[in-house]
Amino acid sequence: MSTLLRVKLRRDLRASWSRFVLMVVAIAVSLTVFGGMLCAWAAIGRETGGAYLSTEPASATIVLDRGVTPERMASVLAAARTRPGVREATGRTQFEGAVEVGGTVLDIPLQVFVAAADDPMRMVRFDLGQRGRWPPSGGEILLGTDSLRLLGVAVGDSITVHGPDGPVRLRVAGTVYDPGLAPSPQEQRGRGYVSATAVALPFDQVKVQVADPEGRARDRVVAVATEVGDWLRREQGLRVAEIQVPEPYAHPHQWQADVLLLSLMAGGAAALLLSTILVATMLNTLFTRQIPQLGIMKAIGARTGTVGRHYLVMISLVAAAATLIASAPAVWIGRTLLGTLLTTLGVRPVSLAAPWWAYVVILVAGLGLPPLMALPPLVRASRTTVRAAIDHHGAASEPGGLAVRLGRVPRLDRGLLMALRNTVRRPARFWLSTGLLAAAGAVFVAGMSLEAGVDAITREEAARRTWDVDVQLAAPAAREAAVEAARRVPGVTRAEGFGVMPVGVAGPRGFPVTWTYPDQGHGRITLIALPRGVTTFPKLLEGRALHPGESGAIVLSRTVRKKTVPALVPGDDVRLFIEGRVTSWRVAGIVEERGGDNVYVTAEGLAAAQGRPQQVDRLRVYTGGHDERTRDAVAAAVRTALADAGITVRSAASVSRAEAVGEGHMGPLLLVLLGIAVPLGVLGVIGLASTMSANVLDRTREFGIMHAIGARPRTVRRIVAAEGLLLALAGCVAAVVPAVALTWLLGAGLGNLFMNVPVPFRISVPGAVIWVVLALLGAALATDAAATRASRLTVREALAHL
Structure with a gap:
């Protein structure tokens, strides 16, 4: 690069330093998120796989x-x-x-x-x-x-x-x-x-x-x-x-971590792509402003390649600065997230460092993607001829068709009308700004809505758990003795006895094969023998429910059928291996369950299959008061009463403990979306700031005329601020349909992954309100600099503007 071009480069960077700072921040934020997720994802398989294989499973x-x-x-x-x-x-x-x-x-x-x-x-x-x-x-x-x-x-x-x-x-x-x-x-x-x-x-x-x-x-x-x-x-x-036979050489929770990190990394990649598009748009605006300079450079002998290299160096400096800023935070986020996930999995990391290729991908993405996305406007600007430069008279400010139609609205405040017209004057710029805000808003609202769906599950499960105390017996006991001992406890209004045991499910031939892990929890199939009068039962998908007291009939959850004999339909025969004994059953129905691989029979049916009186090893106890103090007191009293009856209790606890187990599995869901919404929100604010800055530059002469005919600075400032707020509101409106669609898609996808059924569809109204407030506040901050510049513009500066 020649000395003159180096001088021009320094002056360009100095003259538009705020624009370049926004470019660097946009790329750095998205690259940090993408790089952090990539580092964690690239290393978690090595750590979990190595730790699991070290046990020689x-x-x-x-x-x-x-x-x-x-x-x-x-x-x-x-x-x-x-x-x-x-x-x-x-x-x-x-x-x-x-x-x-x-x-x-x-x-x-x-x-x-x-x-x-x-x-x-x-x-x-x-x-x-x-x-x-x-x-x-x-x-x-x-x-x-x-x-x-x-x-x-x-x-x-x-x-x-x-x-x-x-x-x-x-x-x-x-x-x-x-x-x-x-x-x-x-x-x-x-x-x-x-x-x-x-x-x-x-x-x-x-x-x-x-x-x-x-x-x-x-x-x-x-x-x-x-x-x-x-x-x-x-x-x-x-x-x-x-x-x-569990999944060979795979930790029981490894797939959950992989899904979370892949989702976050996809969001980070989308944010990085959007940031480079935003930077390319900002550069295109800069190149358009410099068309007269390009004509002068071409007139004195500058070649297309020389001009192209000049601008390529400019965007490369932006990419290098962003990559340098993002590298250390990306590594730190990756290590922190990896350590957190490994703690969740119960794995001690050998090393939190990502493999070498992850760092190479971060460098290639940070240094290569921005110049690649900026290549079309760069080539177009470098090919500007002297004649095209002479014919250039600055950015066109003729309002589009929508702006003209808005001007025909009667009784509309003229300042607001001007703000509306100016907002949609540049359609491409308008859609870029609203698109970025809409993407961030859709992800944020979808995340809050997913949380609302999970809360709905929690409330639904709590509503279904109308009992207050869960009691597990150390060994099966006679049903009447156990239930009567619990009923006699003061404060107990009702008690139900269930038979609960692990079973194997198989077709007409062969051994039952399950996905059960060594902890006997993940992948285990559990038989539940229902007593007469039970009031809670999962949602029926196919066939029918069990009739009270019937024998030989069974209801399977959809996941049990999928993992054992996928071709089963109501009316088919299935074999259960109960305590080593093979029994035959007729499938009555298929139910949907959130987590757990269960099959259901009646207490009478299980007793007939086992050839012995009804026995229970699980009690549900209902109390007069539903507070934790009453539940804990009744649990202790039931334990004592059963012990006095010669029945050993393994555990007796409030049903709130089941909620603690559920929280341990459901907690990571919200992290997926909120971790993506943050960088997208930052990009939306940067895009809005860039749009308002470009709009003010485009209308410099217009603002000069307004000042010349007596417009006050606060009037001009109010118009520009209104433009930013209107863009933010447009982004919120544009986010409605994507937010609904994303909520449904993620609820179905993540729900099936974590709970075997979709998360209930809920739209979080508080989440939507929070996002609108955040978007308006961000718009106010992003518009402040442009509004201040427009309000302080003098007539002389406007006349000097090309």
Whole structure:
């Protein structure tokens, strides 16, 4: 670049420094968001995948109908390792029981994983934390690191675990870090690890690893596990109750994090694209103002390539400055977001740094996209001929057709009329400004509306939970005895008993195969036996509901059908594996549920299938008062009453605890949209400021004439300010249809991902009002500089304007 062009470049940057600052800010804000999301997304798969694989997870868990001794399991495993496709095998068992601390039985259950004392931990292993060692002694237990605070205990304390064989007192000998499980606080469940010497239970789980690369395909894992199940039945005399095959080598919540980050990154990419379009538009306005200068440069010998390089350097400087400003915040946001999400997943990061290619993408996007988008106006300006420059008389200010029609509106304030006409004078500029504001408003309102939909779900679930206390029994008990013991408690108005147990669902042939993870929560299919007179039931989609007291009929949730036998329709037969026993049922209907994979039968039907009197292991207790104090008091009294009746209670707690579990899963939804709305809102304000600045420059002569004929500065200022407010209102109006559509799309998409059903469609009126107020405030701020300049414009400056 020649010396003269360098001088011109410096003068151009100095003369339009505010415009260039807006360009840099627009690109930097959107690049920061995009880069942060990209860094987090690029690293989260590595961290979650690495942490999950470090546990050497089982490809499949074959659940036996009844356990065997550790010695028998050892011989079975030795033979299982020789089966085709099996790389490794181990035997385990687990149970969930109440935990007692300091004489108080906690409402938080404890899930206990049991392994042989001589287990080499070649698979399904965990890392030992504070003072942890394996195997712990017979009177010791290891707790998950995040379970300590949840249970309110510390290393060295003693707890009493109520297991299948009664209470066992154990000392907390250390901690365990197990990234293969969802965090305890999120699941509201403690995690404990003991050896078979502490809890004398038979092993009922055969965990196998399928050899790579077949082990990466779930269909192949199912085939190998099914063959092993047939072999166990045929040659070992063991009956299989269920085969659990989760998504191979994937953390139970990893897909949620991926969806969140991909959504945020898509929003950041859209914001980056819009910012570069905005910058290209602002540059086009600048190039138009400099057409006379271009004519002079061409007249004295400047070539098209020389002029093009000059402007290319200009936009490259803007892109470089924005990239430099955005790089550090993008990395920081990426690391912070990644750390937060990994904490949510219960994963300790090895490194928060993104892979090298993520930084390259940020640099390429920041340095390359703005010049690329600005290329059309740049080429057009550099090709301006001397004749075209001579014929140029400044920006046209002739109002368009809409502006002319607005001028015919009777009894309209002349200042407001001028503001209306000037707002739509430049259609392309008008639509760019309103489009940016509309995009930000649509995303913001959709985010608030999605939150309203989630709140509606919470209220709906709370309305359906008309009972006050949930009681889980440690073992099934006679229905009449348990219900009557609860009913006699003072303050209890009603009690209902349910049978709740895990089951396997299969078609006419084969083993039941589920997506259940090792925590036995994610992907587990649960059977619920409904008593007579139950008042709550999910929404029916196909077929019919259960008739009171009928046997042999079953209702499945839509997700259970999808994951087990997709072709099932009402009237078909299905097999349930209940406690290792195969039973046949006729499908009565299909229901829709928000979360949970459940099947429903009547209490009489379950008793008939099991060939024994009705039993319950879950109670719903209704109280006269619905406040938390009454609920807690009744829960404690019900626990005592059931214990006096010889029934061991695993947990008794207010239904508000179920809401805490739901919040742990639903919390990230709002983050998706609000994280996108912020940069789009900033871009909208910048676009509005750019539009008003360009409009004032276009009408410099007009403002000069107004001042010459006696217009006061405050009158001119009011007109320009009104233009900005009208643009903001136009953006709010333009956001209505996109906001409604986006709310519906995101409610359907995210609802199906997180809860298996769409989020109820709600439009947040408070969210819309908040956005209108924010848009008007932003318009006032964005218009202030342009309005001030217009009000202070002198007649001499107007005459000197080309």
